[in-house]
Amino acid sequence: MSAMNELDQSTRTEIEAAAFRRLLEHLDDNKDVQNIDLMILADFCRNCLSKWLVTAAEARDETLSYEEAREYVYGMPYSEWKEHYQGKATPEQLAALEARQAQKKAKG
The missing domain is CATH 1.10.3340.10 (SMc04008-like)
Known part of the structure; x- marks a missing residue:
């Protein structure tokens, strides 16, 4: 089982949300x-x-x-x-x- 699956739902959601925000930041930094x-x-x-x-x-x-x-x-x-x-x-x-x-x- 992955470490992510072992986290409680709230913590996992926070990590996923942070990764999504980082993806949006990356796309914004690469408008080209x-x-x-x-x-x-x-x-x-x-x-x-x-x-x-x-x-x-x-x-x-x-x-x-x-x-x-x-x-x-x-x-x-x-x-x-x-x-x-x-x-x-x-x-x-x-x-x-x-x-x-x-x-x-x-x-x-």
């Missing part, structure tokens, strides 16, 4: 990493994290809109982040994303 690149390499992006936050809130009967979650993940309104940091996807990136999605679909 585009969402499409994250999707190609890891099959998730900042928008996915936002959706997961909304789902987690709903599971706890809390209200969190997608836009509110994105502002939390991006550290600013998404429209602002997009204007300042999101580049136009290249044909190569689009092809790589399509190949990744096809590969995922083939695995079932």
Whole structure:
């Protein structure tokens, strides 16, 4: 059994939350990493994290809109982040994303 599983739920949640906050900080420090690149390499992006936050809130009967979650993940309104940091996807990136999605679909 892993050491994490041996911790009480509250401590484990605190550690997981700290790791999540560190992930958000890391993404914020690396704004040059585009969402499409994250999707190609890891099959998730900042928008996915936002959706997961909304789902987690709903599971706890809390209200969190997608836009509110994105502002939390991006550290600013998404429209602002997009204007300042999101580049136009290249044909190569689009092809790589399509190949990744096809590969995922083939695995079932």
